[in-house]
Amino acid sequence: MSALAHVFEAAGLSTVVLASMHEVVERMKPPRALYCEFPLGRPLGRPGDVELQRDVLERALALFDSPHQVLRTHPLVIESDEQPLACSIPPRFDPALPAAVDEAQGLRAAYNRSLDHRGFTAVGRVIDADTIPEALRVLDRWATGEPWTEHPLPGKNTVAVCHDIRSYYTEAALELATGPAPGSRSVEAWFHDETEAGRTVLGARAALQAQGAPFPFWFYMTPGHR
Amino acid sequence: MSETKSGDAAMREYGASQEVPTFDDPAFTPLSTPLSEARVAIVTSAALHRADQERFSPSDTKYRVLDRGDRDLVMGHWSPNFDHTGFQLDLNVVYPIDRLEELAADGVIGDVSPRHFAFAGNQPATVSELRLDTGPACANELLADGVDIVVLTPV
Numbered sequence: 452m453s454a455l456a457h458v459f460e461a462a463g464l465s466t467v468v469l470a471s472m473h474e475v476v477e478r479m480k481p482p483r484a485l486y487c488e489f490p491l492g493r494p495l496g497r498p499g500d501v502e503l504q505r506d507v508l509e510r511a512l513a514l515f516d517s518p519h520q521v522l523r524t525h526p527l528v529i530e531s532d533e534q535p536l537a538c539s540i541p542p543r544f545d546p547a548l549p550a551a552v553d554e555a556q557g558l559r560a561a562y563n564r565s566l567d568h569r570g571f572t573a574v575g576r577v578i579d580a581d582t583i584p585e586a587l588r589v590l591d592r593w594a595t596g597e598p599w600t601e602h603p604l605p606g607k608n609t610v611a612v613c614h615d616i617r618s619y620y621t622e623a624a625l626e627l628a629t630g631p632a633p634g635s636r637s638v639e640a641w642f643h644d645e646t647e648a649g650r651t652v653l654g655a656r657a658a659l660q661a662q663g664a665p666f667p668f669w670f671y672m673t674p675g676h677r
Numbered sequence: 678m679s680e681t682k683s684g685d686a687a688m689r690e691y692g693a694s695q696e697v698p699t700f701d702d703p704a705f706t707p708l709s710t711p712l713s714e715a716r717v718a719i720v721t722s723a724a725l726h727r728a729d730q731e732r733f734s735p736s737d738t739k740y741r742v743l744d745r746g747d748r749d750l751v752m753g754h755w756s757p758n759f760d761h762t763g764f765q766l767d768l769n770v771v772y773p774i775d776r777l778e779e780l781a782a783d784g785v786i787g788d789v790s791p792r793h794f795a796f797a798g799n800q801p802a803t804v805s806e807l808r809l810d811t812g813p814a815c816a817n818e819l820l821a822d823g824v825d826i827v828v829l830t831p832v
Binding site: 452453454455456457458459460461462463464465466467468469470471472473474475478479480481482490491492493494495496497498499501504505507508509511512515518519520531533569570571572573576610611613614617618621622625632633635636637638639671672673674675676 | 796
């Protein structure tokens with residue numbers, strides 16, 4: 452972002468950066484930046500909080516009063532909410548299937564409701580919703596020790612497939628969850644700590660690593676700290 | 678969930694440990710019109726796109742053009758290391774287009790640009806394409822739209 456600010460300023464545009472990493476923006480020195488210590492992925496603070504979002508923009512625009520380079524910090528700090536989302540998963544339907552496959556099929560109705568009312572989906576980077584259970588079936592094989600080279604993954608790109616699985620689960624979960632809007636890592640915590648798919652992805656990732664698969668194949672299948 | 682507590686902290690620590698590109702003699706362009714008359718555009722590194730647009734590849738250096746009225750946007754960013762759900766709940770938390778419309782309606786800014794732009798934040802470390810090619814190309818599009826202020830939003 453700060454790199455673009457420099458490029459744009461050189462072209463004659465006035466810019467202001469909403470910065471999310473203090474050490475980076477400090478060193479990059481864009482002409483105007485407002486550092487906000489908010490959860491990564493939520494640079495305006497909180498979804499649905501109109502007042503805060505407007506406040507962030509007004510503070511950012513106020514930096515145009517400065518005649519020289521300026522870095523200011525928003526006074527509010529928002530911590531990530533790491534508690535798993537309260538979202539009950541449909542009960543097992545077909546015990547003959549791997550748990551993650553059964554679970555994904557059980558979430559399809561909720562995913563469809565989300566698609567119906569939003570009209571679009573983030574699923575589809577490499578596989579569509581119909582292929583999610585099959586992808587989980589392959590990941591389950593990897594996770595249970597079968598060689599990954601012998602069981603090709605639909606969609607091929609492990610990182611993109613995991614993105615599609617995560618998006619499918621997220622969209623279904625936001626349909627099923629009750630209570631206030633989840634905090635920033637709440638759905639992530641739910642997915643990896645409480646769903647069979649999340650456990651399967653972690654297991655497949657560990658198996659790829661153990662079998663010597665290239666680092667980029669497995670590392671970005673989940674958030675790095677997991 | 679103490680293990681997950683460290684998600685953002687780990688990423689910020691990682692960011693702090695990375696080398697950053699340097700810009701010798703950086704430009705500073707003062708705002709040449711009053712804020713209340715300025716045309717504002719958003720440029721985000723969240724890799725946003727409409728479903729009908731080309732998806733972002735893992736190290737995509739190009740940008741996608743978003744129209745002022747677009748709201749059904751997908752976040753095409755490849756990193757799993759930040760929250761994507763806030764955006765799903767309310768796109769303004771990343772791309773504050775409705776807030777800009779309100780600021781324009783209230784006369785705080787002049788108006789909202791007809792077009793906005795999305796890059797992918799995960800650029801090659803040298804950002805050379807961004808500096809020499811797609812960044813200046815995007816600047817030209819913004820200038821052609823009569824934009825005075827660019828608000829840059831990360832994820």
